[in-house]
Amino acid sequence: MEVKQLVDEIRCSNFSDRPTQPSNTHTSASNDRILPRAFKMAPKKNTKTSDSINAKLALTIKSGKVTLGYKSTLKTLRSGKAKLIIIAGNTPPLRKSELEYYSMLAKCSVHHFSGNNIELGTACGKLFRCSTMAILDAGDSDILNTNPQ
Incomplete structure (x- = not known):
């Protein structure tokens, strides 16, 4: 019973010291999917x-x-x-x-x-x-x- 409570606590707790995403990914603006850094779009030229x-x-x-x-x-x-x-x-x-x-x-x-x-x-x-x-x-x-x- 105690193990299940610990697992629930871990799931619900906020890990503010850890990054929420891996460093080699980013989220796209249109939908919050995690994309690899290779698919990041180039900045728009003037x-x-x-x-x-x-x-x-x-x-x-x-x-x-x-x-x-x-x-x-x-x-x-x-x-x-x-x-x-x-x-x-x-x-x-x-x-x-x-x-x-x-x-x-x-x-x-x-x-x-x-x-x-x-x-x-x-x-x-x-x-x-x-x-x-x-x-x-x-x-x-x-x-x-x-x-x-």
């Missing part, structure tokens, strides 16, 4: 700003002058013709710092694109990857006037 940047990039590609790629971007920075540099999110840190240094010398602004090089190439309307690009003339786009971030 699509409004990325869509507006993509639209401005597409207009700049159509009506303005741009150079795509690391080597040609460095050449335009050295010559002082670049007005804006766009760097993809997954560009290696050494290349990023080199481009930022050259753009500081050329007094050119830099925008860090939120997507990777595949998404930057797609935003430019190309079928290949593009890690960096320089805008020489914006054309009909107002990408130079507004802060892209």
